[in-house]
Amino acid sequence: MAAMWHVPPATTGAPLAVGGRLATDSLVVWPTVQHINLSEADLAIVMQALNEVLHEPDAIEEWEFHTRMGADRSETRALLERIALELDGR
Numbered sequence: 001m002a003a004m005w006h007v008p009p010a011t012t013g014a015p016l017a018v019g020g021r022l023a024t025d026s027l028v029v030w031p032t033v034q035h036i037n038l039s040e041a042d043l044a045i046v047m048q049a050l051n052e053v054l055h056e057p058d059a060i061e062e063w064e065f066h067t068r069m070g071a072d073r074s075e076t077r078a079l080l081e082r083i084a085l086e087l088d089g090r
Contacts, residue, residue, distance in 0.1 A: 040090060043083050050080045 038046070053060050053069060054076060066072050071079070 040087060043087055047080060047083050047087075050076055050083075054080065 053065075054073065060068050062073070065076075069076055
């Protein structure tokens with residue numbers, strides 16, 4: 001499955017490089033990354049960021065969550081839980 005990301009148009013007149021490919025319009029498609037090596041510190045940063053957008057008082061409101069995060073709250077919570085399990089297993 002491919003990932004699709006909306007990117008802003010290049011402001012310099014040159015093509016915008018995104019994910020190793022050049023974007024000539026506002027939609028870039030490339031293969032989904034299946035595996036990535038992250039340190040425990042990297043995972044802790046991701047967990048903190050996800051926790052902030054899910055639970056903090058200034059968290060993203062429900063009506064705009066999917067638009068801003070690219071996933072709904074339940075998917076984001078599930079990712080947070082998977083990362084926590086990965087860290088517990090290390």
